[in-house]
Amino acid sequence: MLERDVAPGIHRLCIAHTNVYLVEHEGRVLVVDAGLPSFWKPLLRALDELGHGPEQVDAVVLTHAHFDHVGVARRARTAWRVPVWVHADDAHLAAHPYSYRPERARLLYPLAHPGGLKPLADMAVAGALVVRGVSDTSVLTPSTLITGEPIVIPTPGHTAGHIALHFPERDALIVGDAIVTLDPYTGGTGPQIVARAATADSPEALRSLEALAATNATTVLTGHGDPWRKGIRSAVAAARSRGAH
Secondary structure: OEEEEEEEEEEEEEOOOOOEEEEEOOOOOEEEEEOOOHHHHHHHHHHHHOOOHHHHHHEOOOOOOOOHHHHOHHHHHHHHOEEEEEEHHHHHHHHHHOOOOOOOOOOOOOOOOHHHHHHHHHHHHHHHHHOOOOOOEEEEOOOOOOOOOOOEEEOOOOOOOOOOEEHHHHOOOEOOOOOOEEOOOOOOOEEOOOOOOOOHHHHHHHHHHHHHHHOOEEEEOOOOOOEEEOHHHHHHHHHHHHHOO
16 A cells, blocks of 8 residues: 655555555654545555554645545544644635535536546545544645645645646655546546546646646656656646546
């Protein structure tokens, strides 16, 4: 489950087609995104495998507050007494992770895109239908100083408060669902924005790709799917070519 060093000092924990990242820095760990409820025990094992305990975790940062990225945020906040950072525009969603309104009805989407049936079923088994929100979050802005020294990049569209994290010294970019290499709603692979069944504003999501391209990062780490190692500019070009679906 744990893929080590997908970028220098950044490790990927993948369950049910959903990624959580552990960023090591000076003997500490920053957790990026909180997956689904079934992540809790694997996350503890991953920390142990990396030689850390919960006491070395500085914070949880949410790229956005959809249910599949909030799964263990509340538990981490309570058990580890660490801040959970989220953009102000996603704070309400973090507390109520099923409250978002996508562009298209998501319940019927798999009928038109049967490739999404297995990913969505796997996510349901991993607890996608029973996520508890987290209300006592900390406000994340581009000027917020986060341990591990990522640069916060606003990338609204998938959600109103979506952000990405750029790690220049590691030449890596954690993009959340601003770009994915697997869309759970369609089963489609390769760089793309997420289907309208889970995106609030696809035109805005496509416009936000420019901010990602400006980083020139080589390694792109997505919320769903494998890392993209051909550079953010090629990922953005592919996503733009594919458009919204």
